[in-house]
Amino acid sequence: MNIKILGGGCANCTKLEQNARKAVEELGIEATFEKVIEMKDIVSYGVMNTPALVVDGTVKVSGRVPKAEEIKKFLD
Numbered sequence: 120m121n122i123k124i125l126g127g128g129c130a131n132c133t134k135l136e137q138n139a140r141k142a143v144e145e146l147g148i149e150a151t152f153e154k155v156i157e158m159k160d161i162v163s164y165g166v167m168n169t170p171a172l173v174v175d176g177t178v179k180v181s182g183r184v185p186k187a188e189e190i191k192k193f194l195d
Contacts, residue, residue, distance in 0.1 A: 120143075120149065120150040120151070120174065120194065121150065121151050121153065121174070122139055122143070122150050122172070122174055123152075123155050123173040124139065124152065124154050124155065124170060124171075124172065125160075125169055125170060125171035125172075125173060126154075126155075126156065126161070126169035126170035126171065127156050127169065128154070129169070129170070131169075131170045131184050132154075132170040135170040135172060135184045135185075138184065138185065138186060138190055139152070141187040141190075142188075142190035142194060143194065145187065145191065146191055146194055148194065150194075165178065166181045167181075168181050169182070170184060172185070172190065174193050174194065180193070
C-alpha cells in the first residue's frame with residue numbers, strides 16, 4: 120500500500136502523517152509513506168486544499184485532518 124501526504128509541511132500535514140502511521144500500525148499492515156510538497160504535484164491529484172491523504176493513487180480526504188480511526192476505514 121502506498122500512502123501519500125500532500126501538503127507543504129504545515130502542522131496539519133505533520134498531524135495527518137502521524138495519524139496515518141498510527142492507523143497503519145494499529146491495523147498491522149505494510150505501507151510506504153511519501154510526502155508530496157510541490158504545489159504542481161499536489162494539484163495533479165485534483166487537490167486544492169491541504170493537507171490531503173492519498174491511498175494507492177486515490178484521494179481519500181483533503182482540507183482536514185482525520186483521526187486515526189477514520190483513516191483505518193480508508194485502509195481496509
